[in-house]
Amino acid sequence: MQVGTVDFLMSTNKQYIGRFAPSPSGPLHFGSLVAALGSYLQARAERGTWLVRMEDLDPPREMPGAADDILRTLEAYGLEWDGGIMYQSQRHEAYQAQIEAWLDDQQAYYCQCTRKQIKLAGGFYPGSCRDLRLGAAGNAIRLKVDTPVLAFNDLLHGHISIPAPLAAEDFIIRRRDGLFAYNLAVVLDDIEQGITEVVRGADLIEPTGRQIGLYRLLGQPEVRYLHLPLAVTENGNKLSKQNHAPAIDKTNPRPALIAAMGFLGMQPPVDLVSSSVRDILLWGTAHWQVANLPATTAITLAHSAPSSG
Known part of the structure; x- marks a missing residue:
């Protein structure tokens, strides 16, 4: 993927660098879409850079072909990243x-x-x-x-x-x-990529102190942190690949994009679902505000993940 392939999302703020860093243990589900979309909209609203890193650090837990499937899913959802992909397996x-x-x-x-x-x-x-x-x-x-x-x-x-x-x-x-x-890996990689802000799920709040400690030990500037609410099932379990959360639909991304925006506290107009993916993301970028995010660490989904394939 080329930098700036979508002209309306060209990066102009060189001071902001964010990222989405999935692990290739399975296809993207609704919970991972929330994390990807939140980090993407934050970066684009800041007119900054949005990177993708593949955290293929644990081969026994990885699914063959999952890394490529994740990238194809991001493309189908219009979440186009800047620059190349970093793979932890090469680090x-x-x-x-x-x-x-x-x-x-x-x-x-x-x-x-x-x-x-x-x-x-x-x-x-x-x-x-x-x-x-x-x-x-x-x-x-x-x-x-x-x-x-x-x-x-x-x-x-x-x-x-x-x-x-x-x-x-x-x-x-x-x-x-x-x-x-x-x-260890996440901090060294964020330093290497010049990340300035980490937007991720609230399940990663607990290790944040250790990661800040690593920045200080290494004498590196600390990043800012924004932990998004997790999507959880009615029995309180986080949507995850380990819990067999269904994959989001690559063939019809618009309903899941709209649902993810609603999950993140946005109020997309009803007719936005009939717009193009590009226009949905344009609307999301224009209306994204951290202040509108639900101030909670978890939100229960009443039913199965929206628009799963």
Whole structure:
């Protein structure tokens, strides 16, 4: 996809860079459309840049062909991104280099503790391996958290406090199976891409403190955060690929786009559904306001996801 292929969405604000970063564990569902649309409209309303990054960090959970299917779905919904696609699977050297630098500085260390042991210790890792100087074989790698981030400001939810036991926990940056941890990868990637604002689902509020801590440890400018409400089922479960949420319809995107705008607190006119995808997104960009977003972390869908295929 070429930069600026849609003339009315040409980027002009070089100071704003946002992104949508799906994991290719399945096709896009209504909940992921909400996240994609919210980040897209925020970037376009700011006349900024909107990037797409594929978070293919966990091969056992990925579905063959899902990454390409996600990109084709974004295209069908008119959500055209700027520049090329970053794939986390091509970023392993950068992640490993940073980990090795922290190991050399004794900012990170090897840990042999299992989830069962941590659960028995009260649910939070107590630092058991911090000073043991263990070897690499079969062990995870944790980052020392010496200055916990106890709160942050969210553009929608305001001041958010983080429980002290969670904030102070030395957290994993590489798993014992050798896979890199999300918190490490997402921050290094956002820095590499120059992201200035992260718009994503409220299920990612909890790790935000750790990510801010990484920015500070790395001496990098912190990004702003906007956590959108999650779409949940009547039994309280988040719409997700793991919960078998149905894929959105690539052949008829307009109803789901309109439904996603309504979910995000917008009030599109009834006849907008008969407009082109381009005009629907034009309307959305012109009427997007963070102040109109529902100030909640979850919204229950009365029925199955709108306009699923």
